[in-house]
Amino acid sequence: EDQVTQSPEALRLQEGESSSLNCSYTVSGLRGLFWYRQDPGKGPEFLFTLYSAGEEKEKERLKATLTKKESFLHITAPKPEDSATYLCAVQASGTSYGKLTFGQGTILTVHP
Amino acid sequence: NAGVTQTPKFQVLKTGQSMTLQCAQDMNHNSMYWYRQDPGMGLRLIYYSASEGTTDKGEVPNGYNVSRLNKREFSLRLESAAPSQTSVYFCASIAGLQETQYFGPGTRLLVL
Numbered sequence: 001e002d003q004v005t006q007s008p009e010a011l012r013l014q015e016g017e018s019s020s021l022n023c024s025y026t027v028s029g030l031r032g033l034f035w036y037r038q039d040p041g042k043g044p045e046f047l048f049t050l051y052s053a054g055e056e057k058e059k060e061r062l063k064a065t066l067t068k069k070e071s072f073l074h075i076t077a078p079k080p081e082d083s084a085t086y087l088c089a090v091q092a093s094g095t096s097y098g099k100l101t102f103g104q105g106t107i108l109t110v111h112p
Numbered sequence: 113n114a115g116v117t118q119t120p121k122f123q124v125l126k127t128g129q130s131m132t133l134q135c136a137q138d139m140n141h142n143s144m145y146w147y148r149q150d151p152g153m154g155l156r157l158i159y160y161s162a163s164e165g166t167t168d169k170g171e172v173p174n175g176y177n178v179s180r181l182n183k184r185e186f187s188l189r190l191e192s193a194a195p196s197q198t199s200v201y202f203c204a205s206i207a208g209l210q211e212t213q214y215f216g217p218g219t220r221l222l223v224l
Contacts, residue, residue, distance in 0.1 A: 032211060034212075034213075036215075042217055043202050043204075043215035043216050043218050044202070044215045045215070046212050046214065049211070049212060087155070089155075091211065098143045098145065098160070098162070098206040098211055098213060099170070100155075100157070100213065102154040102155040102156075103154055104152060104154040105154060
């Protein structure tokens with residue numbers, strides 16, 4: 001059974017204090033790993049897709065990396081507007097098109 | 113483009129009542145999904161439709177039915193609502209080679 005575990009459950013940072021969120025996964029062959037951002041009362045918003053170990057992707061203050069067992073979302077010099085819940089999901093190879101298994105999310109709060 | 117839209121945004125039901133949650137996408141996507149999101153449980157797949165005319169069960173299908181009305185629309189029906197179905201429901205559709213799922217804004221359902 002595919003499993004995704006995110007840590008920490010919640011993270012509080014001061015503005016400008018860089019940190020990382022972790023996503024550990026167990027899957028029978030990884031087809032893709034996805035990061036989403038979710039603001040309160042809204043649907044998840046796509047951030048990144050990673051397909052193979054060693055791959056990295058960046059968007060503004062966010063950088064996602066992937067190994068064979070986990071992914072990290074690095075946040076550099078965060079701002080209060082980066083506060084949100086960050087969701088990680090995996091898609092296993094051989095599953096029906098698009099089926100994702102999600103982690104529980106990390107709630108990030110950035111204080112000014 | 114509106115992307116993925118969902119109606120209603122919020123609904124209160126009494127136990128045993130029925131209702132249909134509506135989802136539509138204007139991105140010409142083939143595959144559509146219904147998830148529920150509960151505190152501490154993450155997003156869990158209820159049903160999905162890989163293409164028009166097909167539907168399949170996800171992780172938590174009991175108590176739900178779906179209809180893929182056409183390529184644009186995918187509805188979720190609760191025939192006899194139960195308090196355990198109190199949740200936030202998200203519809204999603206999938207795009208292109210990156211297999212990025214785009215989510216709607218959600219329907220918040222309270223079953224009393």
